[in-house]
Amino acid sequence: MTFPQPVAPILRTALAVLLLMAAGAAAAHKPSDSYLVLDLRPPAPTLRWDIALRDLDYALGLDLDQDLRLTWREVRMREAEIRQYATDRLVLAWDGACPLAPRDLLIERHSDGAYAVLDFVLGCAHSPHPLALDYRLFFDLDPQHKGLLRAHTAAGTRTAVLAADAPTVRLDVGVGSGGWRETFTQYFRLGVHHMWTGFDHMLFLVALLLPCVLERGAGGWQAARSLRGSLLDVARIVTAFTVAHSVTLALATAGVLELPARIVEPAIAASVALAAAHNLRPRLHAWRWQIAGAFGLLHGCGFAAVLGDLGLEAGSRALALGAFNLGIEAGQLLVVALFVGMVWHLRTQPFYRRIVLRVGSLATVVLALAWFGERALEVTW
Amino acid sequence: MTRGVGVRSGMLGVCLVLVIVTTASAAPWRPTNDREVLDTLPSSLSDLRARELRAQHRALLANPRDLPAATTLARAYLLTSRTTGDPRYTGYAQSALAPWWSQPAPPPEVALLRAQIRQRTHAFDAALADLDRVVRMEPGRLDARTQRATIHTVRGDYAAADVDCTALAAAGATLPAALCAAGIMSMTGGLNAAYDTLLDAVTLSPGMDGAVAAWALTTLGEFASRQGDILSAEGHFRAALALAPDDQYLLMVFADHLLALGKADETVRLTRAHRRNDGLLLRHVLALQAAGHAADARRWATALRTRFAAAAARGDDAHRREEARFMLEIEQRPDAALVLARRNWQDQREPADLEILLRAARATGDTAALAEARAWMAQTGLEDVALRSLLR
Numbered sequence: 001m002t003f004p005q006p007v008a009p010i011l012r013t014a015l016a017v018l019l020l021m022a023a024g025a026a027a028a029h030k031p032s033d034s035y036l037v038l039d040l041r042p043p044a045p046t047l048r049w050d051i052a053l054r055d056l057d058y059a060l061g062l063d064l065d066q067d068l069r070l071t072w073r074e075v076r077m078r079e080a081e082i083r084q085y086a087t088d089r090l091v092l093a094w095d096g097a098c099p100l101a102p103r104d105l106l107i108e109r110h111s112d113g114a115y116a117v118l119d120f121v122l123g124c125a126h127s128p129h130p131l132a133l134d135y136r137l138f139f140d141l142d143p144q145h146k147g148l149l150r151a152h153t154a155a156g157t158r159t160a161v162l163a164a165d166a167p168t169v170r171l172d173v174g175v176g177s178g179g180w181r182e183t184f185t186q187y188f189r190l191g192v193h194h195m196w197t198g199f200d201h202m203l204f205l206v207a208l209l210l211p212c213v214l215e216r217g218a219g220g221w222q223a224a225r226s227l228r229g230s231l232l233d234v235a236r237i238v239t240a241f242t243v244a245h246s247v248t249l250a251l252a253t254a255g256v257l258e259l260p261a262r263i264v265e266p267a268i269a270a271s272v273a274l275a276a277a278h279n280l281r282p283r284l285h286a287w288r289w290q291i292a293g294a295f296g297l298l299h300g301c302g303f304a305a306v307l308g309d310l311g312l313e314a315g316s317r318a319l320a321l322g323a324f325n326l327g328i329e330a331g332q333l334l335v336v337a338l339f340v341g342m343v344w345h346l347r348t349q350p351f352y353r354r355i356v357l358r359v360g361s362l363a364t365v366v367l368a369l370a371w372f373g374e375r376a377l378e379v380t381w
Numbered sequence: 382m383t384r385g386v387g388v389r390s391g392m393l394g395v396c397l398v399l400v401i402v403t404t405a406s407a408a409p410w411r412p413t414n415d416r417e418v419l420d421t422l423p424s425s426l427s428d429l430r431a432r433e434l435r436a437q438h439r440a441l442l443a444n445p446r447d448l449p450a451a452t453t454l455a456r457a458y459l460l461t462s463r464t465t466g467d468p469r470y471t472g473y474a475q476s477a478l479a480p481w482w483s484q485p486a487p488p489p490e491v492a493l494l495r496a497q498i499r500q501r502t503h504a505f506d507a508a509l510a511d512l513d514r515v516v517r518m519e520p521g522r523l524d525a526r527t528q529r530a531t532i533h534t535v536r537g538d539y540a541a542a543d544v545d546c547t548a549l550a551a552a553g554a555t556l557p558a559a560l561c562a563a564g565i566m567s568m569t570g571g572l573n574a575a576y577d578t579l580l581d582a583v584t585l586s587p588g589m590d591g592a593v594a595a596w597a598l599t600t601l602g603e604f605a606s607r608q609g610d611i612l613s614a615e616g617h618f619r620a621a622l623a624l625a626p627d628d629q630y631l632l633m634v635f636a637d638h639l640l641a642l643g644k645a646d647e648t649v650r651l652t653r654a655h656r657r658n659d660g661l662l663l664r665h666v667l668a669l670q671a672a673g674h675a676a677d678a679r680r681w682a683t684a685l686r687t688r689f690a691a692a693a694a695r696g697d698d699a700h701r702r703e704e705a706r707f708m709l710e711i712e713q714r715p716d717a718a719l720v721l722a723r724r725n726w727q728d729q730r731e732p733a734d735l736e737i738l739l740r741a742a743r744a745t746g747d748t749a750a751l752a753e754a755r756a757w758m759a760q761t762g763l764e765d766v767a768l769r770s771l772l773r
Contacts, residue, residue, distance in 0.1 A: 028688045029657045031468040033695050053420045054469075058435065068422040073415035106409035107419055111687045114420035117409040140442065142472035143479065144502075146695045161696055 030112040032142050036162075038151040040131065040173055041190075045122040047100065049086060050108055050115040055138055055145070056082055072107075075116065079105050086118055091134040098124035098131070130170045135162040155186045184323040191327020194303065195335070200268050200371065201299055202335055207275040207364055208237050208292055209339055210357050213347035216285055221357065223347045230344070236289040238336055244296025245303060246325055252304030253321050264301045266376035271295040273368035279361040303328060423467065425627070431461040431470060441477055451477045452490045459497055466629040466658045471501050489515045493525055503699045503728055505532055516545075523549060527557050534564045537730030539761070556586050560597060567604055568732075570762025576604040595625035599634060606638055607732060609766035614638060629658050636664035641767070645671035656681070659688050660703045666711055682711050701725035705737045715744035723750065730757070732765050739771045 035050040053070050057063055060081060062074050075082070083102050092098040103119040131151075138145040147162035153173050160169045195201060212233045214221045224230045251257040275291070278284065284291065303324070346352040412419070422428075437454050441447060455477040462470035475498050481487035487495065492511040499508035512529040515522055526545040533542035546561035559582035566575035583589075583597050602617035618635045625631060632655055639648045648668035655661040662685050669678035689704050701721045709718035719741040726738050735754055742750035755772060757763070 028659065028662075028684070028691075029465070029467045029469075030688065030691060031695065031697065032472060033691070054422060057422065061435075063422060068424050069418045070420045070422065071415065072412035072417045072419055075419060076412075076415070104411060106411050108409040111684065111691050140479070141438070141476050142469065143475045143482070144468070144472035148694050159694075161694075 028112045032138060032145040034137055034145070034147050035110070035115075036135075036147055036149045038131075038133075038149065038171070040126070040151060040153045040171070045094075045124070045126065047092075047118075047120040047122060049090075049118040049120070050110065051082075051086060051118065051137070052110070052112065053114045053116055054112075055142070056085075056116060059138065059141055060085060070114070075105075075107075082116060083118060086137065087120075089136040089138075092122065092124075092131065093134075094122070094124045094131040095127040095129050096124060098122050128173060130172050132168065132170050133162070134168045136167055139164040139167065154190050155182075156189075180319055183319055187320045187323035188327040188330070191324040191329075192331040193327075194324075195328050195331030198302075200272055200368070201302070201332075203364055203368070204268075204272045204275055204295065204299065205238070205241065205332065205335060206339060207272065207279060207361060208241075208288055209234060209336065210279055210343070210361065211282065211285070211288075212237070212340070213343050214353065214357070216282065221353045227344065231340070233288075234336060234340055237292045238332065240289045240293035241296040241299070242329060242332070244293045245300030245328075248297045248300030249303045249325060250321060252301050253317065257301070259301050261305055262375075264298060264305065266372050267298050268302050269368050269371035269375055271298055273365050273372060276361040276364035276368060279357055280365075423465065425465060427461050427464045428467075431458065431465075434458060434461075434473075438473060438477065445480050448488060448490070451480075452494060455494045459494065462501070464627060468501070471498055474498060486514065489518060489522070489525075493522075493528070496525075496528060500528075500532060501699070505536060505728065508532060520548070521552065523552060523554050523557065527561065530561045530564070534568065535729050535731060537568075537757075537761075539565050539569055556582055556589060556593065556597075560600070563600070563604075567607075568761060568763055570764065572604060572607060572764040576601065576608065579604065591624050595621045595628060595631065598624070599628070599631045602638070603634060603732075607765040607767070611638075611642065627655075629655065629661065632658075633660045633664060636661065636668070640664065640667055640671065643671070645669075649674075656684075659685065659692075659700060662688075663703055663707055663711075670711070685711070698724075702729070702734055702737055705741060709737070709741055709744060715741055719745050719747055719750065732763065732768060735763070736765075736768060736771065739768065743771065 032052060032055050034052070034055075037048045039046045039048075053062065053075065057070060060078060062070055062078060064074055083105070087100050087102075090100070092100065099122075100120040101123050103121060104117075106117040106119065108115045108117045133149070135147045135149075137147060143164040145164070149160045149162060149169065151158045151160075151171050153171070155173070158171060160171070162169060211221070213224050213230050215224050215229075216222075248257060252259070275295070278288075278291075343352065343356070346356065434454060434457055437450070441450055441454055445451070455474040458470045458474035458477065462468065462474065474494065475482065478487075478491055478494060478498075481491045482495065486492075492515050496508040496511035496515075499505075499511065509529065509532055512525050512532070515525040516529065519525070526548050530542045530545035530549070533539070533545070542561070542565050546558060546565060549561055550558035559578055563575040563579040563582075566572070566578065579597060579601055583594070583601065589597075598617045598621035602614045602621065605611075605614035605617060615638065618631070618638060621628070621631050622635065632651065636648050636652055639645075639651065645668045648664060649672055652661045652665040652668065656665055662681060666678050666681045666685060669675075669681065685707060689700075689707065692698075692700060692704075702725045705718045705721035705725060708714045708721060712718075718737070722734075722738040722741040726734055735757065738750060739754050741747075742754065751772075758768065758772070
């Protein structure tokens with residue numbers, strides 16, 4: 001019932017609002033279920049586990065003052081116990097033991113009331129082999145309880161129902177297995193997906209493209225006169241970015257080039273900040289495609305990290321690399337087409353120069369610097 | 382032209398803000414106030430009584446093979462589940478029977494309770510297997526016979542049900558035998574006789590148990606309603622409600638009665654306190670629609686949709702009849718309704734099951750389903766004014 005990762009944010013919020021409305025006034029009578037969402041995609045595999053407070057109360061007696069109302073205090077005080085109770089009843093194995101490292105405990109509403117949301121990082125690395133899951137929550141107290149599992153893998157989403165008479169499941173992670181067509185589609189999709197959700201790559205490109213529909217005149221920015229000139233500008237930048245990141249992606253995947261993520265990731269954030277800042281003080285306006293190329297080399301290393309995390313099997317490496325790259329290009333082309341189509345009509349507006357270009361660029365700088373802090377200095381905001 | 386661009390740039394701005402806002406806030410939250418109430422636990426009288434069972438449940442888990450304690454607890458939880466309509470209690474009842482649950486031949490007491498639990502989850506064949514064994518071992522067990530006759534009647538196997546009803550009469554259990562026989566008669570061309578038999582039995586059994594009396598009165602109301610005698614039906618339903626104001630099945634039947642008469646506002650009031658129950662929430666939404674409260678109807682329809690989706694996600698299919706009606710009358714998806722109604726008809730053959738099948742078949746123009754319904758009525762002699770008018 002919850003869709004943490006794959007659904008677009010707007011849809012996600014709309015769903016959350018609907019669920020809140022649905023649950024706000026009258027909770028349903030419904031058998032006991034918990035909801036598990038496994039995200040097995042890189043970089044770090046995670047688990048989100050929603051367990052009904054009512055069931056936890058039945059098992060652990062959360063309502064200490066017996067007033068039939070569960071307050072945040074009553075839940076918070078037992079946080080460690082709740083976590084222990086849950087993790088004692090779920091065993092994951094993925095090429096060896098896969099312990100669950102806890103993150104936050106949050107609260108969520110489902111159709112039959114409030115749930116504790118337990119967030120975990122999986123303490124095991126990506127593997128092309130199946131993940132085994134053994135689920136035993138509440139079966140002793142309520143054999144009709146079920147665990148409803150959604151697993152997002154590079155190959156798509158899988159679901160399973162864990163019940164007292166079927167408490168285990170083996171999740172085929174899918175990557176690298178199957179025929180070449182399947183491999184191709186899987187990695188193509190992964191590439192598109194990464195471009196669309198990898199916010200930093202998209203922002204970098206958009207920051208560079210913002211001034212493409214403008215030109216420098218005596219008094220500063222002016223609307224570009226010819227569409228052809230603007231498109232040529234866009235094409236140069238996008239091509240340079242593409243060629244550059246394809247080269248480093250290939251080199252890194254082949255193992256020739258190895259840069260640690262702790263350098264690449266902050267550097268990518270810095271590149272976004274620089275590209276956006278340049279829109280505010282355009283010193284190198286004519287040099288933008290060369291800039292795109294230079295920083296593109298960095299972004300390629302970032303893409304390679306995604307592939308590296310998947311534990312690619314050697315035989316399908318070239319195919320996977322090609323498909324992944326094509327997927328990235330397709331995703332990128334879509335971004336560019338949408339973007340240019342949108343801003344071409346806006347370019348004559350003072351709104352575009354003042355708000356979109358200036359405020360947009362400024363906001364991007366701030367966001368990118370925040371990323372930089374997060375990635376380089378491990379600051380959490 | 383300029384204005385168009387202005388509007389467009391405004392929309393772009395709105396989109397940007399939306400994207401930023403939505404990426405910043407995820408749905409689950411961490412409360413900041415210790416006193417914030419996250420959830421209210423069920424607090425009806427039955428729920429409160431069931432809370433006292435929790436200590437017994439814990440004690441039983443420490444010593445699970447205590448047969449008398451296990452069956453007592455399971456029976457108490459099943460009763461709570463029936464009065465509240467909350468399926469979690471059925472799960473707790475099953476837990477009490479865990480040591481015997483997978484045995485092919487558990488003690489008769491356990492087999493009877495297991496059959497009840499299996500019946501709740503619509504595992505009718507498995508439930509019948511349990512009851513068959515108990516009756517074979519102890520032919521004089523009237524509770525097993527009553528329970529088995531009910532399942533056979535619901536599934537439309539009237540010959541098999543008749544065997545148990547006859548045994549009940551032979552054992553001198555007058556009221557159970559009358560209820561049993563009337564159930565069969567009403568489905569096989571003897572609706573008027575069934576009504577009279579049951580009415581006599583109720584009148585001649587003063588001081589009978591409140592729950593049994595409420596059940597008998599509900600059944601009388603249903604018979605009267607099928608005869609087209611609205612006034613008598615209403616009288617019986619109200620008398621039953623006086624005895625069992627929270628009986629979920631009775632509330633559903635009475636809500637249907639009121640809805641058929643166009644008393645939408647009264648239905649809204651009747652069902653408002655019972656929206657936890659999917660079947661009653663369905664009637665609540667239908668009543669809101671009929672009363673012209675479109676916004677409320679939409680809001681609660683969304684809640685209902687979420688619940689059916691949650692049931693589907695866990696592979697639950699015990700509410701196909703209700704879901705078919707939801708598809709037909711609220712979602713306006715007659716094709717989906719017909720699929721559900723057909724599958725439900727494979728499981729259960731009560732007048733309400735036939736009614737939703739007929740209505741979905743008419744809405745989709747499915748002649749095969751219509752012919753099947755017609756054949757069933759001709760073959761059994763089933764009488765029902767509402768069904769008749771649907772066949773016209």
